[in-house]
Amino acid sequence: MRILPRRRLRAPFLWLVLPLWAAAQGPVTVTASVEDVPFITTPDHVTVAMLELAGVGARDHVIDLGSGDGRIVITAAKRFGASGLGVEIVPDLVAQSRENARRAGVAARTRFEVQDLFATDLAPASVVTMYLLPEVNLALRPRLLALKPGTRIVSHDWDLGDWAPDRTLTVAVPEKTIGREKLSRLHLWTVPAAVQxxxxxxxxxxxxxxxxxxxxxxxxxxxxxxxxxxxxxxxxxxxxxxxxxxxxxxxxxxxxxxxxxxxxxxxxxxxxxxxxx
Ligand SMILES: C[S@@+](CC[C@H](N)C(=O)[O-])C[C@H]1O[C@@H](n2cnc3c(N)ncnc32)[C@H](O)[C@@H]1O
CATH class of the missing domain: 2.40.128 (Lipocalin)
Structure with a gap:
């Protein structure tokens, strides 16, 4: 199974720590033929904390990059009244997300597409959410910085290198199975206007x-x-x-x-x- 293609993930240590990181997140589902990042779900209370950190509301359009089973976009629509798009490389997860959205009663306000997150048009987003990996975040950074000023970005656990977050929140995650820190870090950035x-x-x-x-x-x-x-x-x-x-x-x-x-x-x-x- 190809988990982390070398074209994007070149940091060798990640090959060693990824299984530990995955195990630390609690219940894990790994599907076949995943691409840059394996499928690991953000716990529900962390999902809510991410959306609250971004201040998501009914006028927002949330794009989740690597949307897994759709929970971030579905929660943004159901609990916060936003619209949303989830892009996900694994077709079965997209099918599952559409079904989850239908069951949650938010199919009309949400869309899920089989798509490489590096090919996604991010311009319609007022909020971008991510639960990816450090080097994937870094590869996305130029495109995130070029978004409309005021667009909010929330990343679960990983930062954007030397672009320091405007805010970082820690959330207790007791179900993390290894490591001393039973918590998730949530980082928020607001895209700045270019004024240099x-x-x-x-x-x-x-x-x-x-x-x-x-x-x-x-x-x-x-x-x-x-x-x-x-x-x-x-x-x-x-x-x-x-x-x-x-x-x-x-x-x-x-x-x-x-x-x-x-x-x-x-x-x-x-x-x-x-x-x-
Ligand atoms: C850690 S999971 C996060 C799932 C969901 N966003 C959440 O927080 O619960 C990362 C997801 O990204 C997907 N993924 C990996 N590489 C991708 C790519 N190049 N394009 C789109 N999705 C990708 C994986 O299949 C996986 O479902």
Whole structure:
């Protein structure tokens, strides 16, 4: 049985630890011909915690990558009123998911497709959920970062490398059969807008932004004075904090920043290739 094809999973230690990881998750079902990750279910209470962490509601569209028996998408629809898509490489699991959705009364709001998660169009998602493996998460990271700012991503147990989560929650999972830690880690990211570069403000003011994922450092030059800030993005919402309680808040709208502080208000525009002026 081919569990982890080398084309995506190159970390040799994973071949050794995966059976332990699988055993640690409690009841395990492994189907034939699985692809990048084996089928291991997220326990129901962890599923609910993942969806709560993402703040899923009736206006959300949840895409679960590697949807197994469909439980995350079905719970998102039944308990939180969302719509959802589950993509899964194992056809029997997709058939089972459709049947589970029908029984749960949410077939109209959910869809399950036999599909490689690396080929899935993620653009319609407002929430992406994943219970995969570290290197699979990393391979997905560029596509996740390119999603619409504000899209939430929740991953069960594994992170996204040096893209630090906005929040991590631990949930007790007493049924984990090995290891001292009987818990799952749930990580949440909100896709940040891309703001790196120079922005031009009113009266010749400039804002130079350095961005690493959702973390920002900034130099604001205004009236011949320059001040440094550090800050964060939460989707399109930017907050910069400087010395002596200086605070700068803005909303990113494509190439426009709306907001500022008491001395520099709306709107700011991205400088593009040319300097401000
Ligand atoms: C750990 S299970 C998680 C199942 C479900 N999301 C949950 O949390 O209960 C990972 C699932 O991903 C599926 N999978 C593995 N590689 C895949 C791929 N390339 N495309 C789509 N699904 C894949 C597996 O068959 C398995 O059902």
């Amino acid at each position: 570069g120079l922005w031009c403000g009113p009266g010749g003011a400039t804002l130079q932004l350095q961005q690493r994922y959702q973390v920002l450092s900034a130099l604001l030059t205004q009236g011949g004075l320059s001040r440094s800030y550090s800050g964060r993005l939460h989707g399109t919402a930017m907050e910069l904090l400087g010395e002596a309680g200086a605070r700068w808040q803005a909303t990113v709208d494509g190439n426009t920043l709306r907001g500022g502080d008491a001395t520099a208000t709306l709107p700011w525009r991205r400088a593009g290739a040319a300097a401000c002026g």
